[in-house]
Amino acid sequence: MGILTLGLNHTTAPVSIRERLAFPAERLKHALRRLIQLPEIEEVAILSTCNRTELYCGGDPAGQEALIDWMAHERHLRREDFQPFLYTHVDAETIRHMFRVACGLDSLILGEPQILGQMKSAYQAAADAGTLGKTLSKLFQHTFSAAKKVRTDTAIGSSPVSVAFAAVRLAQRIFDDLGRQTAVLIGAGETIELTARHLTEHRIGALIIANRTYDRAHALAQRFGGFAITLPELPHHLAKADILVASTASPLPILGKGSVESALKARKRKPMFMVDLAVPRDIEPEVAQLRDVYLYTVDDLRQVVEENLRSRQEAAKQAEEIIDTEVAHFLAWLRAQGATATIRDFRAQAEQIRDEALGKARQLLRNGHPPEQTLEFLANLLTNKLIHIPSSQLRLAGAHQRQDLIAAARELFQLKDDS
Structure with a gap:
């Protein structure tokens, strides 16, 4: 399963487009439940604020066309009305993007704190709608943790900026x-x-x-x-x-x-x-x-924002370094999920061997065998059973000159290289 972001924000779309794609809070749950019905989508959350609308999805990364069609239908727009303003991020790019958004690094005002609360609301709405799965739930929690670390370890939030x-x-x-x-x-x-x-x-x-x-x-x-x-x-x-x-x-x-x-x-x-x-x-x-009326929208505030940018650039650089580390940590967790099924099956196999060996040892004790001899029997039986299949596979790897497999085994079992 991939992780996909599809959205637009204040840098890519004018307010006239953003307001037509905004999701009111009272309609968000219904929108999420309709969106999760797309075959390409396994889990989803929607972040909708004054300055951005973003869909965070777990599923087939090739499903972005279906997402665009859904947005057009949901907001009663033609694709050509808003598609030129959209951006997409996939997998590692989505992780980095969510971290940057939560830290205020992608906001109209650099480092503004409101967006973190809005992301937490988006997470809660998706949780209430039942559209979050294991991956997005973990990603949101890691996002909140990364944002907290940036706020704690840098000066990006040291003054009231919004x-x-x-x-x-x-x-x-x-x-x-x-x-x-x-x-x-x-x-x-x-x-x-x-x-x-x-x-x-x-x-x-x-x-x-x-x-x-x-x-x-x-x-x-x-x-x-x-x-x-x-x-x-x-x-x-x-x-x-x-x-x-x-x-x-x-x-x-x-x-x-x-x-x-x-x-x-x-x-x-x-x-x-x-x-x-x-x-x-x-x-x-x-x-x-x-x-005699001076009317400004959020898009008109950019010049005022520039004053805040100069004093926050250094903090933003530090924040980016923290985000680099946090992205690496989440990617490591994500990669580890690919080994979960193998670890589970390996543990189940080892537990079955243990139970069979323990049953035989108990039978020997019931038959009157001395405890010390029974313990020695159990130790030998467990050792032979546990190493039998790996030993057979390593012999086969040697016969077929699979040095890569042998090297992987030495790394996996942490065997010292005597050579």
């Missing part, structure tokens, strides 16, 4: 003093929580958190000294927003051009800075056409 952090840094550039600004955050997930934390650390003037579920918005607002509202209340508070950051799992935009235009009139054309961190988008792209 898409949310980049959004706040961009807001700082636009507004000289965040203490005089009001921020409206839409959503109550991890990204919005990080945004709220960073804004609070930079002494934002006022914080409003809007969410579909009021209780979640209220709990988050309490933590950061903010004010909670529900999404239906958002139009009444939109005009207060100097800064707006949206990150929800809504399949449709939450903010349209009309509502933002009304807010601008109420603000008397005072500018609004907006960041849409959601995939699919929470803010209609047409909003960017409005005067």
